[in-house]
Amino acid sequence: MKPKVQDLILDAKTGNAEAFHALVAYHDEKIMTLALQLTRHRQDAEDLYQEVFLKAYKNIESFRMESSFYTWLYRIMVNAFLNHQRKEEKITIQESSRELPNPVESISAQPQPDTEVSERINQILMALPKQQKTVFILKHFQGLKIREISDMMNISSGTIKKYLFRAMEKMRFGLKEYQYGRNRL
Amino acid sequence: MKDLLKEQAVLYVLDTLDSNEKSDFELEMTKDKSLKKWVSEYQSTLKLANDSQTQPVSKGYLNAQRFSLRNKIESISSQKSDSYHPAIPTINKIIQVKQPVWMSIFAIILSFFIGKTFVSSAPESDNNSLDILQLMNDGLLTNIDIKLNEDENNPIHFAVHASNKMEYSGDLKDDLIRDILFYLLLNDENLGKRIKAVNLLKQTRLEEKGQMVLISSMLSDPNPGVRLKSAKMLQSYSVNALLIDACVKTILEDKNSAVRLSAMDILEAHPTAEMIPALQVIRIMEKNAFIRARAESILADFEDLNNGQLSPEI
Numbered sequence: 001m002k003p004k005v006q007d008l009i010l011d012a013k014t015g016n017a018e019a020f021h022a023l024v025a026y027h028d029e030k031i032m033t034l035a036l037q038l039t040r041h042r043q044d045a046e047d048l049y050q051e052v053f054l055k056a057y058k059n060i061e062s063f064r065m066e067s068s069f070y071t072w073l074y075r076i077m078v079n080a081f082l083n084h085q086r087k088e089e090k091i092t093i094q095e096s097s098r099e100l101p102n103p104v105e106s107i108s109a110q111p112q113p114d115t116e117v118s119e120r121i122n123q124i125l126m127a128l129p130k131q132q133k134t135v136f137i138l139k140h141f142q143g144l145k146i147r148e149i150s151d152m153m154n155i156s157s158g159t160i161k162k163y164l165f166r167a168m169e170k171m172r173f174g175l176k177e178y179q180y181g182r183n184r185l
Numbered sequence: 186m187k188d189l190l191k192e193q194a195v196l197y198v199l200d201t202l203d204s205n206e207k208s209d210f211e212l213e214m215t216k217d218k219s220l221k222k223w224v225s226e227y228q229s230t231l232k233l234a235n236d237s238q239t240q241p242v243s244k245g246y247l248n249a250q251r252f253s254l255r256n257k258i259e260s261i262s263s264q265k266s267d268s269y270h271p272a273i274p275t276i277n278k279i280i281q282v283k284q285p286v287w288m289s290i291f292a293i294i295l296s297f298f299i300g301k302t303f304v305s306s307a308p309e310s311d312n313n314s315l316d317i318l319q320l321m322n323d324g325l326l327t328n329i330d331i332k333l334n335e336d337e338n339n340p341i342h343f344a345v346h347a348s349n350k351m352e353y354s355g356d357l358k359d360d361l362i363r364d365i366l367f368y369l370l371l372n373d374e375n376l377g378k379r380i381k382a383v384n385l386l387k388q389t390r391l392e393e394k395g396q397m398v399l400i401s402s403m404l405s406d407p408n409p410g411v412r413l414k415s416a417k418m419l420q421s422y423s424v425n426a427l428l429i430d431a432c433v434k435t436i437l438e439d440k441n442s443a444v445r446l447s448a449m450d451i452l453e454a455h456p457t458a459e460m461i462p463a464l465q466v467i468r469i470m471e472k473n474a475f476i477r478a479r480a481e482s483i484l485a486d487f488e489d490l491n492n493g494q495l496s497p498e499i
Contacts, residue, residue, distance in 0.1 A: 015375035
């Protein structure tokens with residue numbers, strides 16, 4: 001941990017709000033990027049960003065500096081995100097008359113422009129179970145180690161690997177048409 | 186192909202295999218062409234997934250988020266301060282529990298002391314100190330930062346974030362410094378600041394009003410660590426009826442055994458007949474065996490003094 005960040009954390013722990021805002025400025029670009037990757041929705045990402053830093057502000061006294069501040073913020077974000085997903089799932093179950101679209105069925109066999117590939121990838125990611133999606137994003141987009149993800153999500157490394165495999169299989173299957181269009185594997 | 190090998194292929198592509206696993210897998214690939222094809226397909230999937238990467242967030246966009254966050258945090262802080270007239274929380278906490286008459290008197294003295302005594306100690310030449318005292322008197326003193334200076338003459342530095350930022354430095358001999366520390370210890374919601382305040386106060390010998398603040402802190406602080414520090418500091422004070430009553434209340438009501446034990450230390454050093462009923466309750470009701478034994482021991486001393494009989498007043 002850089003001394004500057006450490007000093008800011010110590011100041012923030014004594015209630016110095018300015019020190020906390022300096023910490024936000026230091027860390028928030030990555031946090032917002034992760035929020036956008038997880039939610040794939042600008043407004044939801046902004047809400048998640050605010051929630052993470054407000055929780056961090058209220059609980060900074062409990063941060064024991066045993067991990068990096070990033071790891072702590074990531075942990076708060078992952079928990080907040082998974083909690084939201086659980087709530088949304090409950091609402092979806094209660095409104096079960098509305099069927100979720102199957103993104104795989106709507107793939108066109110024709111070559112698509114890249115924006116369409118991106119939309120397709122978004123659809124596939126959004127359709128992944130929340131744990132698989134979170135693990136995949138933390139590993140592939142954020143470059144975290146399996147052990148770090150395991151600590152953050154409180155699940156075993158073996159389970160993380162299984163989630164990665166399942167997420168990748170669904171991605172591969174969902175993007176098959178695009179791959180064949182490009183590579184003919 | 187077995188799922189296990191496909192899983193290995195995914196982990197290989199994601200660069201999560203250790204060096205041994207990696208070389209084993211690469212050896213396997215040379216033997217099994219279909220495995221190589223799977224790896225290529227997963228790599229291609231990841232390449233496509235990278236196309237969906239979100240655009241980097243702009244500085245302006247982040248600044249807008251920070252501004253919004255700042256407003257929310259300030260709103261939280263002001264909500265806290267709205268309910269913070271200096272004397273009220275402490276008095277309320279005291280009033281919430283069953284209390285002897287002395288506690289009400291103590292609350293009145295405390296509110297008087299917080300509201301008025303601070304003003305009387307104003308060094309009139311210093312505008313910042315007058316402003317700080319005024320805010321304290323109006324119950325508007327919040328957002329206080331404490332820093333320790335390198336300046337030996339003025340090692341403690343306060344910055345008060347009010348409408349205008351005010352700063353004040355001094356040492357523990359300075360009445361205003363001590364008063365702000367008392368204020369923080371009794372009123373600040375931030376545990377870190379209360380601990381810092383009590384730790385700083387520990388470095389000096391406090392007069393009578395310091396004892397009152399510590400008694401209040403021992404009785405009412407929500408954090409057991411702060412209550413314990415206050416109780417330990419009170420051990421160095423000369424004992425009076427107020428302190429004995431506060432310690433009796435602590436050993437009967439405090440949820441933390443270390444705090445109760447610390448209050449018991451004070452009672453044990455200065456036994457009086459008035460504490461006997463409380464000790465008898467402790468002897469029967471206390472969950473902590475060590476504290477029960479201490480109560481038993483003090484009661485035994487009383488019995489020795491009275492030839493095997495406890496005082497007839499009991």
